Amino acid sequence: MLIPRGVIALDETYDVVVVGSGAAGMSTAITAKQHGLSVVILEKAAQWGGSTARSGGGVWIPGNHFLAQSSGESSTEELEDARTYLRHIIGPFAATDRIDAYIDRGPEALKFLADNSALNLEWVRGYSDYFPEAPGGRPGGRSCEPKPFDARRLGSDVDTMAPFYTKAPMNVVVKQSDYRWLSTGLRHWRGPWHMFRIGARTAVAKLRRQHLVGVGSALVASLFVGIKEAGIPVRLGTALRELVVTDGRVTGVITDQGTITARCGVMIACGGFDHNAQMREKYHREPAGAQWSIGATSNTGDGILAAETTGAAVSLMDDAWWAPSIPLPKGPWFALAERSLPRSILVNSRGRRFMNESLPYVEATHQMFGGRFGSGTGPAENLPAWLIFDQTYRNRYTFAGITGRAPLPRSWLNSGAIIKADSIAELARTIGVPADALESTIGRFNEFARTGRDEDFHRGESAYDHYYGDITNKPNPSLGELSQGPFYAARIVPGDLGTKGGINTDANARALRPDGSVIPGLYAAGNASAALMGHTYAGPGATIGPALVFGYLAALDLTAAAAEPAHP
Template structure:
């Protein structure tokens, strides 16, 4: 057992935690990062790595007309006031977002590019952008982080080293050979891989690239990162949080503040049973396995309020034997529909993933004790779809693995009637549903659920499919049904915070010395999801703002000058 003192103690090494630690250390504060897992990077390292921060410097190079007034109208339009999100938090996120990203870029190896055309999730809402506001990290050479590469949180698909498929690639790879951009992007991925091997580079992409880039900042600023170090409880002096106690009995004092950035309660069966609807649960979460709500429970113990605990960053997924497959493009490709146990469609299948899962629950957020209205449900498609498109990583035309069929994740039948009988839905109803949808596909207009009416629907559609990239008839046997389940990318509820990321009590008063960011905090997005990277974007911004508040001149034990210039500053850290 040890007894140490730092200015700032950060719990969690994902995007929010590293953003907070980099900012604190660059402002001259001694800082430590505690990570429960034996690996660093958290759920950020397992993600697609997208960053949705309107008006940032990278975006403005390509979309100079994307002013914050448009983004402000957009967020205030889509975030339901009933979610209880303080409008000031939304405005602060927008007003300080570009500043935060600029600072983190200057004090790390972060290098982003705009994902051209990756639409906001509600582009037709006031202020929405069909051209998109999302950025993604460039591939990162892990030789730059040396031995730390061996302890990075693995990307959940376990892609081979140097095979980096960017978000901008995946859109076109999913449609195979249907469009000339598909082979072009496949060639780009291949050349990137070959060149990396020839040059001795060790590339990672997506969330792994984002996390690695931020780790460079931690290391250059001398911030210690303690793996296998779990939070047990928060230490208080009166009403102020003054440090943490670890499960190993170590006492770490925080003179300026504790930042909880240790994720949600993705893998806590008890917390999910208390707050959320089954059958979703820990087994179907793609978040880091060590996200068991430790920070949220510790905050509750010192009087913090929580919000949005019934919701998550849902991801409609196919429960394959190796684990859930996040069905991102599969739902939008023509020649497919989603039906419930009654054999009926119940939504626009191309909806953004959080909204799509809400429909699977029947329009609710995942809370309550009653049965989910549209579960179980299946993605139904035909052989034309299977021949044309990438499906769960299997290229078009290739047979699906026999284990998927044997496990029941995928059902195949020679006719729609046989398929209906195999999955237990009314035969006549399924046939009628497909017949009605086929009429919509031929006309190019979905009169029931308006699939293909939004620019977002078309992003993962097939641009060569006419008259609507999102609609295609199901006509060619055999027919398939893939089970769809409500998995998630992490939980959405957590500690209630203000615009400075300070933890709040139920009466709105501030818990001095305690901050929360990322999935440990209640989402600024409320029950919705603005666009690709709208989890990581707020995590970075509010991690940054939490550290700035710790460094403020009126904070306890504040040094005379905590300002930094644009150049990198190395902090002195014990340990």
């Protein structure tokens, strides 16, 4: 149940206080409540759902029952392959105990949440793991996404749900499985087919007077059903100011409206420091990065800062869930498919390619920073960066939501986010890169496109590269010549889906001090905690997956704490 902004009674007491209403917070709250604990959720923003509501809604939890129903994978074999995969790609940053907890308990956690909410997922067939050729990787993918959800089930609470960042019209639900084919327009029969499916879904919903939501909105809405049915109070407009510590144990929180005591513990699940310019300057050396984040605007690192005052250690603070983005006038556009489609390349200020443009987005942005983990580690060697493409690309493919052949908005061109020129030399001069270098780079790339083999960066060799490529383009779905003018350059900036750094935690999501000891009564999950994935990213939904699982595991540990004599 939602409680109006600013309404709070002084000196309230609950078993568990959850700070944040995204996937991690709701997972913790639902699990704790269903195990007999009293719970309250505090949300700083005027809307609930956090960054999860603004996401694609993907969930990467190997071996879960939704995945098994569709893919027919053997759960035992799948879990061992996934364990091998995570340890391999995370490398020296792999926390073995946390990986094992995630792999071994993940299916159980998702099943419990599905049984105690309206959560209903389906496999995104073919959406490859981000490193499918690595040991244990899956070219067919492990990601699930929420099915379209009728938000009428929320009643008036839908009015305070955080919107999906593209703010799609009512009932127009574009699933992850649709987006792949929409990006290639009419090039393949699946494009028109998915357009028809979206239209039919919208028409049926209108006839039924439904209020369909999809992707991240569907995920948080379906979880919120569990919150409502369990009677868990959600206090909007209630920001964490301090943590209360008694004899070394976290025993409550202080807000603007008063103090709330937590008999068993406090869960910090209020996101990263996406929109805290001071923290971004300290850790990323780029305070302007806050304007390019599509994380919830209320994510200003409050939970991380409060935990540090209790002695909590933090790590991965120089990194983020980076997303190469186009800084359009109305906000950053996450360039996902745009980088993988043929007849496009990414160049730096020297007019040179510097990576496989189809790389997963975190790794792609690392390359923009010169191959390092984050912008805080040194000069950004390959910034500014530009996505260069030709008119055939524009004619064939959807670009930043604009269908092929449709004119790009004049405001995009006037803002300098998109540059258009009749020749490569003119384009180079306009964006400030050496014309001879850019012409040479495109000439070399065009040779690769003709042979189907990128000898410099191996674009198109991974199954992941092909997911957002054009399968009708031969001989390589990811390579195509840039030859037909006019030519375009889209500025690419290091946007993000949220920051990666946060509170160090153990396998039960308990907050840790620098020496590895546990801070009693303090837990963290989601982007407020240091990412399980280290400096990499396993696949679509590998942020939300750990948020759900470690929220669940924290609640079970809190339940055990409630049974201890010292915490009746």
